[in-house]
Amino acid sequence: xxxxxxxxxxxxxFSLETYRREGLISPPGAEPAAHDGxxxxxxxxxxxxxxxxxxxxxxxVPPGVSVFDSASWNGIAIDSTCGGHGTCHKCKVxxxxxxxxxxxxxxxxxxAELDVGWRLACLVQATRxxxxxxxxxxxxxxAATVGVGRQVILRPAVQKRYVELTxxxxxxxxxxxxxxxxxxxxxxxxxxxxALRRLPKVLREADFKVTAVIVDExxxxxxxxxxxATRYAIAFDLGTTTVVATLLDLVTGTPVGVASMxxxxxxxGADVISRISATMLDPAALGRLQVAASQTLATLAExxxxxxxxxxxxxxxxxxxxxxxxxxxxxxxxxxxxxVAPFVQTTATPPAVLASEVGLxxxxxxxxxxxxxxxxxxxxxxxAGMLATGMDRDKRVRLFIDVGTNCEIVLSDxxxxxSTAAPAGPAFEGGAIRCGMRAADGAIEVVKLGDDVELGxxxxxxxxxxxxxxxxxxxxxxxxxxxxDATGRFATDEVAKEIAPTxxxxxxxxxxxxxxxxxxxxxxSDPAESVVLSQRDVRELQFAKAAISTxxxxxxxxxxxxxxxxxxxxxxxxxxSYLSAASxxxxxxxxxxxxxxxxxxxxVAGEGAKMALLSIRERAGALALLEEVTYVELSDRPDFxxxxxxxxAFPT
Ligand code: FES
Numbered sequence: 001x002x003x004x005x006x007x008x009x010x011x012x013x014f015s016l017e018t019y020r021r022e023g024l025i026s027p028p029g030a031e032p033a034a035h036d037g038x039x040x041x042x043x044x045x046x047x048x049x050x051x052x053x054x055x056x057x058x059x060x061v062p063p064g065v066s067v068f069d070s071a072s073w074n075g076i077a078i079d080s081t082c083g084g085h086g087t088c089h090k091c092k093v094x095x096x097x098x099x100x101x102x103x104x105x106x107x108x109x110x111x112a113e114l115d116v117g118w119r120l121a122c123l124v125q126a127t128r129x130x131x132x133x134x135x136x137x138x139x140x141x142x143a144a145t146v147g148v149g150r151q152v153i154l155r156p157a158v159q160k161r162y163v164e165l166t167x168x169x170x171x172x173x174x175x176x177x178x179x180x181x182x183x184x185x186x187x188x189x190x191x192x193x194x195a196l197r198r199l200p201k202v203l204r205e206a207d208f209k210v211t212a213v214i215v216d217e218x219x220x221x222x223x224x225x226x227x228x229a230t231r232y233a234i235a236f237d238l239g240t241t242t243v244v245a246t247l248l249d250l251v252t253g254t255p256v257g258v259a260s261m262x263x264x265x266x267x268x269g270a271d272v273i274s275r276i277s278a279t280m281l282d283p284a285a286l287g288r289l290q291v292a293a294s295q296t297l298a299t300l301a302e303x304x305x306x307x308x309x310x311x312x313x314x315x316x317x318x319x320x321x322x323x324x325x326x327x328x329x330x331x332x333x334x335x336x337x338x339x340v341a342p343f344v345q346t347t348a349t350p351p352a353v354l355a356s357e358v359g360l361x362x363x364x365x366x367x368x369x370x371x372x373x374x375x376x377x378x379x380x381x382x383x384a385g386m387l388a389t390g391m392d393r394d395k396r397v398r399l400f401i402d403v404g405t406n407c408e409i410v411l412s413d414x415x416x417x418x419s420t421a422a423p424a425g426p427a428f429e430g431g432a433i434r435c436g437m438r439a440a441d442g443a444i445e446v447v448k449l450g451d452d453v454e455l456g457x458x459x460x461x462x463x464x465x466x467x468x469x470x471x472x473x474x475x476x477x478x479x480x481x482x483x484x485d486a487t488g489r490f491a492t493d494e495v496a497k498e499i500a501p502t503x504x505x506x507x508x509x510x511x512x513x514x515x516x517x518x519x520x521x522x523x524x525s526d527p528a529e530s531v532v533l534s535q536r537d538v539r540e541l542q543f544a545k546a547a548i549s550t551x552x553x554x555x556x557x558x559x560x561x562x563x564x565x566x567x568x569x570x571x572x573x574x575x576x577s578y579l580s581a582a583s584x585x586x587x588x589x590x591x592x593x594x595x596x597x598x599x600x601x602x603x604v605a606g607e608g609a610k611m612a613l614l615s616i617r618e619r620a621g622a623l624a625l626l627e628e629v630t631y632v633e634l635s636d637r638p639d640f641x642x643x644x645x646x647x648x649a650f651p652t
Contacts, residue, residue, distance in 0.1 A: 042129045043070050050136040060395060060414075067093060067132055068122035069617060077153060079138050084122040087186065091121040094133040099124050144253025144614055147388030147607040148570070148599075152615045156250045157216050157369070158233060158316040159187070162226040165208040176200055180222065184212055189219035192365045198222055213365075215316050216352065220365025232256075232308070232315045233613040234301055234362070237381065237606035238293065238322030238330065239263065240272055240405070241429070241438075242574065244606050245300035247308045247315070253614050257304035264292040265329070270431060271405045272325035276339035279329075286332060293330040294359030301360055315362040318355050319369045319612040319619075321384035321605040323406070324376050330358055331370075343376035348626060350380075369612060372623055375631045377421035382408045384608025385572050386629070387622050389601055392417060396567040399552055400601070401590065403428055403468075403575045407548045410629070411555040413565075417625075418558060420632045422551035424544040427537075428468035428575055434515075434534045437465035444470035444518060444531065445578060449477040451502045453518060463519040463531050469578040474518060474533050475541050476583035479650050483507065483516065486649045488538045490514045510534070545589045546647040551634060552591065553643055558632065563591040570601040577602050588651045 045057045061070045068084045068091050071077070079090040089108045098117045109118045121132075143153045163183040166172065174182070176199050177191060189212070191199075199222050202210055206224035213221040231250040237243065240263060247257035268278040268289055278285040297320075305312045320327070324345050328335040331353070337344045355366040371380030382402060386392065391400055391412050400410040407424040410417060430436030430443070437443050442464030446456025456470075457463050466474065478484040482499045483491045496504040506517040510528050513535055520530035556562070569590050571579055581598035584590045590598060612619040634640055 041126045043067065043126055044129075044131045045071065045076055045134055046131070047076055047134045048136050059393070061126055061393075063127050064125050066122050067095065067119075067124040067126055067130070070126055071121065071132075071134065076134065077137055077143060078121050078134055080122070086120065086123050089120060090138070092118060092135060093121040093124070094118050094135075095124055096131045097128070099130075146253075146610050146614065147390070147604065148601050150388065150390055150607075150611065152253070152611050152618055154250070154253050155615045155617060156231070156233065156317070156613060157367075157616050157619070158231050158250055158613075159214045160228040160231055161187070161212045161214070162228050163210060163212065165203070165210070167208050176203055179203075179208075180210070180212060180219075184214075187212075187214055189214045189217055191219040192221075194364045195219045195221050213316060213363075215365065215367050218365065218367070220316060220363065230314050232310050233317040233319070234304060234315055235606055235609035235613055236297055236300070236318060236320040236322075237384075237603055237609060238297070238320055238326045239381070239574075239605070240275075240323065240326060241266075241270070243296050243300060244603060245297070245304050246606060246610055247304035247310060248610060248613055249308075250613065255610075256310065257306075257308035259300050259303035259307065261296065261300060263326075264296045265289050268292070270429065271426065272323060272335075273339060275329065276325060276335045279334065280336055280339070286329070286334060289329045290332040291359075293326065297330075298359050298361065301362065312362050313364075316366050317369065317613060318360060318362065318366065319371070319609040321371045321381045321609040323379035323381050324373045325379070327370055327373065327380055338376045345373060345376050348373050348375075349623065369619065371608070371612070372626055374419055374626060374629055375421070377406055378408050378410075378419045378631060381605035382410065382419070383622050383625050384606075384612070385601070385604035386410060386417075386608070386625055387611055387618060388604040388607035389570055389572075392621070392625055392628050397561060397565050398568045398570060399556075399566055399591070400570045400572060401548065401552065401576065402572040402604075403548065403579065403589075404573055405429055405431075407551065409548070409551045409555060411552065411559060411561075413559045413561060416559060417629045418555045418632050419629050420551050420555060420634050422547040422634065424547045425540065427471065427540040427544040430465065430467050430471075432540050433466060433471060433537045435465045435518075435531045436471065436537070437467055439467040439469070439574070439578065443467035444474075446470065446580070447473040447477050447518065449481050449483075449500075449503060453503070453506070455519060465531060466518065466533065466537075468575050469580065469583075471533070471537065471541055472587060472589065473580055473583045474516075475538055475650075476580070476586040478516060478533070479586060484538060484650070486652045488542050488648070488650065490516065490535060490538075541587070542648045542650075545587055546644050549588055549590075549647045550640060550643045553647065554634060554637060554639070555632060556591075563593060566591055566593060567597065569593065569598045570604075571598065572601045572604045574603065576600055586651070588647065588649075592651060 041063050048054045094117045096117050102123045161184045165179050202222045211223045211227040233248050235246045243263050244260040246255045249256050268275045325335050333346050349372040350370040352367045352369045355362045355368045371384050373379040395414040397413050402408045407422045410419045426432050441459030442461050443458045444455050444463050444466045448454040496507050515532040515534045518531045577600040581595040
């Protein structure tokens with residue numbers, strides 16, 4: 001009987017307890033470790049390479065994390081075929097100061113080697129600062145680059161093992177299952193009924209040469225022959241507006257299909273509050289919202305499988321990052337407590353469910369892993385975003401802003417991480433704006449003011465309205481030109497003629513309201529039929545940006561930080577990716593910083609979902625964030641209103 005470990009065995013449980021048990025984080029109340037007093041220990045890696053000079057990397061991790069995992073989290077590859085379980089004896093490193101010798105170390109190294117600090121990396125817990133030398137790799141582990149510059153060593157929850165079993169005899173009457181489990185005894189999976197039903201036939205038809213398919217701790221299938229080269233999973237970003245699916249090849253870590261579409265829940269309202277209200281007004285709405293979400297995911301799953309040429313039955317797992325309301329609605333959980341004070345979730349850590357339970361037609365045993373959430377308004381999508389941007393693993397002072405109707409803000413000073421949510425309202429989505437529209441064909445997305453108005457329009461068609469990035473640009477350019485003052489009031493005709501004579505005739509009125517005409521068919525077109533920015537639109541934007549800037553201002557005050565301390569501002573989400581950094585700075589939506597420090601982070605929720613599928617370590621990292629991040633409630637802060645009023649003005 002032989003077993004060919006195509007995959008690294010590893011732990012497969014998605015629970016904080018496992019994370020603790022495995023020493024990835026310290027248990028509550030653990031002995032304080034010897035470190036620099038910042039809550040982290042520092043590991044200075046020297047990574048040797050046969051073909052290149054050694055490289056140095058310093059990482060900071062919570063005390064108690066193994067050296068192997070510290071390296072893995074930070075994209076430093078250490079030899080291993082057991083995935084950190086202490087059984088392959090391949091993860092050799094040299095540590096100083098030396099650490100206690102385990103029995104596995106004693107079996108692996110000579111006394112002389114032990115004396116100079118050779119140890120198995122997965123058995124060394126980093127309880128103080130260490131120097132670690134990593135010898136050149138003998139077998140290069142597979143890794144994938146995802147998120148914002150994150151390298152993830154592939155260690156999916158979906159594992160396959162090809163085994164060639166001895167056939168039963170009168171002398172060997174072990175059950176089929178015992179025969180199989182004996183061959184993969186390092187994994188100890190629990191069989192699904194589907195796998196048991198298939199087992200006798202598949203074993204005999206395939207001459208007892210089969211592949212066991214394991215997801216987390218479940219044996220989900222037994223396939224004839226060697227199918228270890230085909231393993232797929234789908235990462236979903238379930239947004240309130242847009243839903244994105246990425247089909248991943250788990251063998252290579254690469255995407256093989258991507259698709260997106262509008263969330264089919266749109267008819268119930270554009271934002272989470274309208275959808276929660278819908279369930280409060282009509283008891284049948286929850287079921288309909290659940291079906292709409294399921295259908296959205298199912299449609300996308302079908303599209304990505306078609307695009308990737310993959311049989312959906314070869315998709316063994318999915319991961320989903322969504323805000324707390326989207327997650328609750330998908331699971332058919334009453335979202336009402338999320339929408340009314342004191343804003344409570346049913347659970348912060350939704351359990352993995354069968355993908356079929358949410359209407360996904362993948363492999364019958366496929367699991368759906370759901371991201372945990374920090375609070376009713378800092379949901380799984382933001383936890384996924386933090387994972388993808390490495391907010392908890394970067395020493396830099398960084399601010400993460402996901403701009404939307406509800407804006408989520410995370411601030412890290414390299415040691416402490418705070419998060420909050422700010423209700424920005426619908427302005428950035430084009431809502432409550434006279435000519436506002438979503439970012440679709442005909443939306444003005446870029447505005448430049450010179451002698452004339454220069455517009456960038458999505459789809460290069462006749463402008464029909466203004467989307468969020470266009471709105472921010474328009475206001476920023478008008479402030480720059482002096483046609484809007486710091487309080488957000490349009491200039492008088494006299495002032496406009498003096499400071500911007502070629503633009504002055506665009507400042508006019510619709511009824512009693514002052515407007516600036518951004519696009520008109522002819523110079524004499526009726527402003528009411530043109531694309532305009534109104535005084536009320538400017539006010540809406542001021543309210544939205546003041547809500548957001550109050551959020552990050554209060555977080556920065558709490559950590560004692562000034563604008564100049566920020567080394568990076570990450571703008572997340574689809575809106576953040578299109579926003580002009582210069583315009584965001586000019587209107588005070590983000591701190592006053594050089595634009596090079598402001599980075600569009602893209603769809604980080606989707607990237608986080610991919611990471612969770614590619615690495616169970618990263619998935620556990622998402623759970624650890626629940627303990628590492630402090631949620632700050634803004635609504636009951638006595639200083640909130642004063643700050644908000646101060647920040648309505650544009651920076652001068
Ligand atoms: Fe296999 Fe450490 S990783 S023994």
